[in-house]
Amino acid sequence: MEITEINAYGVNVPLVPFEEGGLAPYVTNHNSLDDMDRILVEVKTDDGLSGWGEVRSFLTPEATISVIEDGVQPLVLGQSPFELEKLRRQVFIEYTNADMFFAPVEVACWDIVGKALDEPVYKLLGGWTTPTQTETKHRSNQGEYDDEKAVEIAYCLGILSPEKSRERAAEVLESGYSVLKTKAGRDWKTDVARIKAMHDEVDGELEFRLDPNQGWTTDQAIRVGSSLADAGIYLQYMEQPIRVNAHKSLASLKNQTGQPIGPNEDTYIPNNLRRLIDAGAIDVAVLDLTPAGGIAGLRQQAGIVEDAGLPMVHHCAFDLGVRTAAILHAVYGIPGFSMPPDSTYYAWEDDVIECEFTVDNGAIEVPEEPGLGIDIDRSRIEEYRIA
Structure with a gap:
């Protein structure tokens, strides 16, 4: 079986307004x-099988499509989708990290296999x-799953007023979630x-994750974490509270605030996982299959984190059904993912898959x-x- 063609399609899908439950x-x-x-x-093969992957738009949809079709496609044509490790090691574009552009192709190959x-x-x-998959599912206040092959997700919320945030938190708990992640900064x-x-x-009754996307200075992060701890509120983790590559400062935050630190953007940089672990700057690894280069790259990162004895969780990027499916398979099939992955799947007005996922x-x-x-519903x- 050989890869014969790769096609990329840009789509723009609306989000459900907050007032309507989105x-x-x-x-x-x-x-x-x-x-x-x-x-x-879409990756096609000479056997008539095709697979699908999904990625966010980088810079512009046209630029992302061009890198995938004109840059990545020639590097993998004529090769077997079964040779995933070979493919990801040979996809090299000088002066840039090609992993994020190869990731949807790699996921499509898993789909084909x-x-x-x-x-x-x-x-x-x-x-x-x-055992880590069947015995330590994060479901502390919800009881057992009705269907064991299910993945709990963390509800994600943007920056709102305290009043609107309070209102939505009650609705989230009522809907059966046990973790809420909110933006900040x-x-x-x-x-x-x-x-x-x-x-x-x-x-x-809800646990919280707080993600400022590198939006705080170190002193602000200390004030946030300490203020919450003084109020008796202990987060699951503060996600990437300060800029990347400031590992000594990250390491000091937990000691000064008592809040776990969950680097995210830092884990996108090659070899940073090991540096974070060595520096004692990570309590929870917030991983993402796209910057990792796909599911195989994510599995490699997960092995590093698990060997360090740390918990891990998967990030989201407003994923439609294709990447949502890939994340579900990855966190269920790779050992070590003991925390619910982030998800905003419930926020889409529509999807491109025929049978949309439901959150139960x-x-x-x-x-x-x-x-x-x-x-896929073409x-x-x-x-x-996108025209």
Whole structure:
């Protein structure tokens, strides 16, 4: 079996407004979203099988599509989708990290391999029956899963007023979630007030993650973490509170605030995982398969984190059904993912897959069909396609 063609399609899909139960506008410390550009990638083979991957748009949809079709495609044509480790090691574009552009192609190859072998991707990964997967699912206040092949997700919320955040936190708890992640970083005092308001509203029954996307200075991060600890609020983790490559400062934050530190953007930089571990600057690894170069790269990172005895969680990037499926298979099939992955899947007005995922009691079932277990609705691609 050989790869014969790679096609990428840019789509723009709206988000459900906050007043209608969605997240738009989704405000972070650097932007505000009412819709999102996504790039869907189809890999075809000479056996008639095809697979799908998905990635966010980098710079522009046109630029991302060009790198994938004109840059990555010539490097993998004529080769087998089964040779994933070979492919990811030979995709090299001088002066840039090509992993993020190769990732959707790599995921599509997993999809193809699963279809060829008539097995779902999570079974190909081999880790779904390990003790860490079946015995330490993060479900502390929800009881057992009705379906054991389900992944709990963390609800994600943009920057809102303390009043609106309080209102949504109650709805999130009522819907069966046990973890809420919220953006931060525009005003650290308001960030503290929002967490306190949500914590009080749910009587401490939700756990919180706070993500300023590098938006605080070190002194601000210390004030946030310490203020919350003084109020008896202990986060699951503060995600990348300060800029990347400031590992000594990251290491000092936990000691000064008592809050766990979860680097994210720092883990996108090659070899930084080992540096963070060596510096004692990481309590939770917030990983992402796209900057890792795909599922195989994510598995390699997960091994490093697990060997260090640290918990890990998967990041989200406003993922449609294709990448959501890939994340579900990855966190279910790779040992060590003991915390719910972030997700905003419930926020889309529509999706490009035929059978959309449903969130039930804060969890999404892992597809059982071969490959990623999804079918693409091409008419929806055309409906939302970026001209």
